[in-house]
Amino acid sequence: MNHTPPLFLTARWVIGPDGPMENGCVHIEDGRILGVCPRHEVPATLFEDAPNAEHRDLGEACIMPGLINAHCHAPMAILRGVADDMELLTWLEKGVWPLEKEFTREMTFLGAMLACAEMIASGITCFADMYVWSGEIARAVEAVGLRAVLSEGLLGFPTRTYGSVEESLALCRSFMEEFKNHPLIRFAPAPHTAFTTVSKQLVESYAMAGEFDAPWLIHAAETASENARVQELHGQRTIPFLDSLGCLGERSVLVHAVDLTDEEIEIIAARGAKVVHCPRSNWKLASGMAPVHGLAEAGVTVALGTDGAASNNTLDIFGEMRAAALGAKVREMDPTALHAPQALAMATQNGAATLRLPFSGTLAPGQPADLCVLNLAAPHLQPCHDPVSHAVYAAQGSDVCLTMVAGHVIYDHGAFLTLDYPALLDAGQEIAAHMREIMDRQERQRCEDTRPQDSD
Ligand SMILES: [Zn+2]
Known part of the structure; x- marks a missing residue:
């Protein structure tokens, strides 16, 4: 993998390898997790030390494993x-x-x-x-x-x-x-x-x-x-x-x-x-x-x-x-x-x-940066005392606001970054029309097959 600049994602919650952490930070580099730490431990001099580092604060959200x-x-x-x-x-x-x-x-x-x-x-x-x-x-x-x-x-x-x-x-x-x-x-x-x-x-x-x-x-x-x-x-x-x-x-x-x-x-x-x-x-x-x-x-x-x-x-x-x-x-x-x-x-x-994947499925250091971010600002996710409870008992897929695979953001607040969704939607509609034609044809065939034969 090509070298990529360090990325620091911060959010109200992070579900790290040791459980939920309030006000956490996930450090990502070259497609991998370098570490998860409380936000206050991220040095104030970060951007001076690594001027090309990117910091993205996701606000009232939870960063969790993909x-x-x-x-x-x-x-x-x-x-x-x-x-x-x-x-x-x-x-x-x-x-x-x-x-x-x-x-x-x-x-x-x-x-x-x-x-x-x-x-x-x-x-x-x-x-x-x-x-x-x-x-x-x-x-x-x-x-x-x-x-x-x-x-x-x-x-x-x-x-x-x-x-x-x-x-x-x-x-x-x-x-x-x-x-x-x-x-x-x-x-x-x-x-x-x-x-x-x-x-x-x-x-x-x-x-x-x-x-x-x-x-x-x-x-x-x-x-x-x-x-x-x-x-x-x-x-x-x-x-x-x-x-x-x-x-x-x-x-x-x-x-x-x-x-x-x-x-x-x-x-x-x-x-x-x-x-x-x-x-x-x-x-x-x-x-x-x-x-x-x-x-x-x-x-x-x-x-x-x-x-x-x-x-x-x-x-x-x-x-x-x-x-x-x-x-x-x-x-x-x-x-x-x-x-x-x-x-x-x-x-x-x-x-x-x-699936015998060569990683653990957690945000532990050294693991691939495969993660998703849950937007906690929605009314059904407020207040948040425990993001694991919310992920299991209150959230749904549509609450996800960001998805990252191997350090690449592929979905970001409604935008698909690796596919042309309007074009896909059009193609999907065409297929739906085609499927309906097939179903109509099969239905007609079934009716013919079961129709009583004329006696003559
Ligand atoms: Zn199956």
Whole structure:
């Protein structure tokens, strides 16, 4: 990285590595955090010592670590609101898959751009994604300057990007090779589920994750009906089945993990596998409430994800933190089941550990300057006694006023600095019109297919 002048960000609050600090200062240089200290400790002679240093006071705001969205399907942003109020398998088979079949590369790219804009504007600095045509997603992520762990979803049947199982694995490997030295993007293998893949894909992609020291991402135990399907196909529920293949270990990232037995929680903990909790997607699809408290008690690292915008319907990690904390309390009927600092850690440090990112997800010295700033001046965030409580229980993504990745400000008080938002909005409207045409055509087709045949 090129040498950049020192930047001092000050604000009413900073959530540093040791917790919240009132009137704090974050010192950033060359894309990294040099330190966090109380504002009064910043020497008055600062600008004399470093005349090119920049000082920016953010006022009634909170500087906090950038949020990590550990599970997303970014291009599904263009399917937001088209298939609400359905059960998971119906949602997939009747709502989502027929529309996704019509996606073009350009639609995939624009969907990813919309999702990136939404995530940037709500303080997300890194996300994990699972989709097809992931090269288009990489193109969007690269353009906007986010960090990401991307994957070409592995399915046991032909997709738009590969025909056979062998081709799916070869494509996965080629992306992992291509991006292995990229400063902000890396690729990981991501079998879609245990029932939409074949065992060869699971086993070989798991080995590939080891070879590249990457995480291995899979939707697992999302619903009782998923477990029933896996049982029917493989004679075991998802977790024991993955374990029997040797696919549960420290690099395994089990997305959802809702329908788990106590024994399965023990297996996950013993293998060191990680879980990504997507509470709002799980609730919307009525999949259930993951046993987050039990997983955490067993020592499992749990991160947070939004899932795609078609099942959430926003990519807002503040919403997930709140849902995780509130949901755990109701599930256990215990208000102490998940504390605000734990929910924030799930969205930051645990996300970094789960995705095997080479940093901690905190504002500790030496860490990349990935951060977001929460505007506390809004009435629903006043007064502020504890910014961690506000981040989890009172704030929403739209309260974020600044987002920085690797020392670069990419969003600043409503302005996107790495993308042309008006142009993106126009493109999004065009896609919406195109999607409506597709849906009308599919509806007409369905009516024709179900129309009683003339007797003559
Ligand atoms: Zn998902």
